[in-house]
Every structure is written in C-alpha cells, then in structure tokens.
Amino acid sequence: MTHSSVDDILFSKENLLRVLDNLDTGIVAHDTARRIFVFNREAERITGFPREEVIGRDCHEVFGSPLCGSRCSFCGDTVFSEDQRSYPLNLVSHSGEVRQVEMSLTAMKKPDGSLWGVLASMRDVTDLFDLRLKAADMGRFSGIIGNDPKMLQIFQQIRDVSQYDFPVHITGDTGTGKELVAAAIHSESPRSEKPFVPINCGALPEGLIESELFGHVKGSFSGAVRDKKGRFELAHGGTVFLDEVAELSKHMQVKLLRFLQEGSFERVGGEQTLKVDVRIVSATNKDLKKEVLKGDFRDDLYYRLNVVPIRLPALRERRNDIPHLVRHFMEEAARQYPHTSPRISREALGMLMDYSWPGNVRELQNAVRFAIVKSGGGEIGPLDLPLEIRGEVELKSRKGPSRKLDADTVAQVLLRTDGNKAKAAKLLGVGRATLYRFLKDYPELYTGS
Structure with a gap:
C-alpha cells in the first residue's frame, strides 16, 4: 500500500472514526469555541453521553459545567498556552457515577502556529482503583498513608464526595x-x-x-x-x-x-x-x-x-498501618537528611505496635523523628524510643496480680494522665485503692485533688 493510499484512508471521515472507535482511550476534540467535533465510543462509555447529543455543541453546555472543572483552559479569559498537559481527573458521568480518569490534552494548531482546537484523551482507571480497594492494596491515597480496611473506606468516601x-x-x-x-x-x-x-x-x-x-x-x-x-x-x-x-x-x-x-x-x-x-x-x-x-x-x-x-479512626483502631507510617516517616527523613539511613529493629517496631497512641499519627511522626535523632540516623532500637512509649509498653508486658509500683513509673503515668488517678491506675494495671495507698507513701508525686 502506498503512502498516498494510507493518507486517503485516514482522511476518510468514516475510516478515521472506525480507528478512533477501536481505541481503549476516550477521545474528545473541540475547537477554540468549545464546539465538539470528535467524540469516540470510549468517550461515550466513560462520560455516559451519546455521541449524537454531543457533536457540534459547546462542551460546557453538554456537560453542564467544564468537564475538567477548574482545570478548564477555555473558561473566561483563560487560554490554552501549552502544547500538552496531563492531570488526573474525577468526573461524574451522565448517570451520576464517579469515574477516575487520567486526562491528557494536546494543542491542535494551524500552519501559522495559532491554536484552533484541543484534542483530549481520557484513560479510565476507575476499575483499577476499585480493584485495589477490594484487594486492600492501596498504601496511600492523595497523600494519606493507609492500608487498613477502615482507611480504605475513608479513601472511597473521599472519592465519592x-x-x-x-x-x-x-x-x-x-x-x-x-x-x-x-x-x-x-x-x-x-x-x-x-x-x-x-x-x-x-x-x-x-x-x-x-x-x-x-x-x-x-x-x-x-x-x-x-x-x-x-x-x-x-x-x-x-x-x-x-x-x-x-x-x-x-x-x-x-x-x-x-x-x-x-x-x-x-x-x-x-x-x-x-x-x-x-x-x-x-x-x-x-x-x-x-x-x-x-x-x-x-x-x-x-x-x-x-x-x-x-x-477518622484513631491510630489504635488501625494498628496495621503503623509499619507503613513508620516507613514513610523514615523515608521522608532520609530524603531530607541524605547523611542518615534510618532503619528500625523488630523489637522497636513491636513496641510501637503495642503503644496506645493518644496523640495518633502526629505523635507517631514525632516519636519516629525523636528516635532517628537518638539513634544517630542508624538503626532504631527500643532504647531510642521516647520514654512514655517504653514505659507504657513495659507496664503492659508485666504479668500477674503481684505487679509492683515504683516511684519513677507512677510519676511518668501521672504526668501522662494529667494527674487523673483513675486513669493512671487503669494504665498501671492496679486498682485505685492500691494506687491511693502507694501515693500516701510518696505524697511528693501527686499534688492534685
């Protein structure tokens, strides 16, 4: 087949449409007045709008608002100035279904270089997102770290709303x-x-x-x-x-x-x-x-x-995310301070998993940063963790009713509970009467009511 015969086939409107309709990418093209002149079958599927309702019409009029939202380059005085532009996009289809799309825009120009339209290609990645949700394999979404089922539900809510x-x-x-x-x-x-x-x-x-x-x-x-x-x-x-x-x-x-x-x-x-x-x-x-x-x-x-x-769930409600978050904070530190190579021992990570995290993710981030400094940027061990984490985890690990109290531990727990003796007794694993008797011998530890 000669070059000219290929050109003849492609310049045939019907044949070009057949080519476009067999692509697994949605194709939309409009002129600078936003009048749509190309809308292939995949674009119909993604948007839910039939071709006959779209061709020849202003895209804003068809979709009720800019298809690409605030990224629209044909709103008001905005001019599409780049040759190509790509970005992720969530759009609502004609039936009200939210679809995740990877959008790519390419300028179409006249021989003199002036703009006469834009070609938009849309790749639907909704099914991939849904599959990762079902497989519990997200890791992160829009800057949020999480793989726990509770967080996957949050990601779905964010996408929907x-x-x-x-x-x-x-x-x-x-x-x-x-x-x-x-x-x-x-x-x-x-x-x-x-x-x-x-x-x-x-x-x-x-x-x-x-x-x-x-x-x-x-x-x-x-x-x-x-x-x-x-x-x-x-x-x-x-x-x-x-x-x-x-x-x-x-x-x-x-x-x-x-x-x-x-x-x-x-x-x-x-x-x-x-x-x-x-x-x-x-x-x-x-x-x-x-x-x-x-x-x-x-x-x-x-x-x-x-x-x-x-x-939003508390960190103690999604403990499986703690290793992901720790890894993220260590990688963040390594990028910011290239002379460090933070790692964490199994024992230290176990203590982080056992801690109650009243300060949630922010407290975990601070604890990791503290431990990186304490360890000199190398491997983080149990002794590199903040004192309150070690103290609580050690208390939890003590077995049996013959639990003994010591002044240092009681002082730490009272400080942690803002002097609330009922909370302190619960955290220490003893009855309130036991704690009260202990404090009578150590009045300097507690000055509250």
Missing part, C-alpha cells in the same frame, strides 16, 4: 489527619486548581476572627490601615477548611450561618454585599451533636455543616 459541593464535616481525635482528608477532598474535586484555604477557628483571637474570615475596609477599626480580603474571598472558586469549628463563638456562628445560607457577606465596616463561590469542609475533635445539646453550638449551623459526615 469530592465531586459534589455538599458540605463535609470531619470528626476524629487530635492528630488523626483531618486537614489531610480535607485537602484530599479538595485535590480530588473539580475545584483542585483553585485555592485550598485552611482556617483554625480555635487559634484566631475573638476580636480578629470576623476580619480574618470576611475581611475589613480601611478605617473600620484601629489598625485597619487598608482594605483587606478575608479568607472566604481568597478561597473564591476553591475550598475553605474550617478546623476546630466548635470553637467559634455564638456571634461568629450566626455570621457563618448567614454566609452558608446566602453565600454573601459584608467586610467588617463595609456596606457592600459580596458573593463568593466556595466549598465548605469543617472539622472538630468534639462531638458537635453534644455541643448542640449543651447549648454551645447552634443546631441550624450543625445541620448546615454536617451534610456528609466522615469519621
């Missing part, structure tokens, strides 16, 4: 990674190219929090020397993460509720009503429902925030 703008409320103990989950929801969503703005509601002074959230105008209070945008304005198009939301005062709860209801606000000292488009993810280590019952949190705000709840 990321495509919707419904408010998400994350609960979990301190150190479980609530901000990581919020950031993952953002990065997996169509808003991922826009800002992710975290706000620690418990760390902002009461007198400044309204200005921080909503901004202020010049002269509205002492020190307001210029107009300032608030965090909600800065997050326009993206996601706001309200951490420790239970710490908001009643006054700020009212302000936040109004914003959630109307999507509008005024800067402090301003009269102009502003509107922004943000997705709200909130978190707390408290039980918000109990806060409502106590009268400390508004019930109407609770129901606005708690539309999609996600509960």
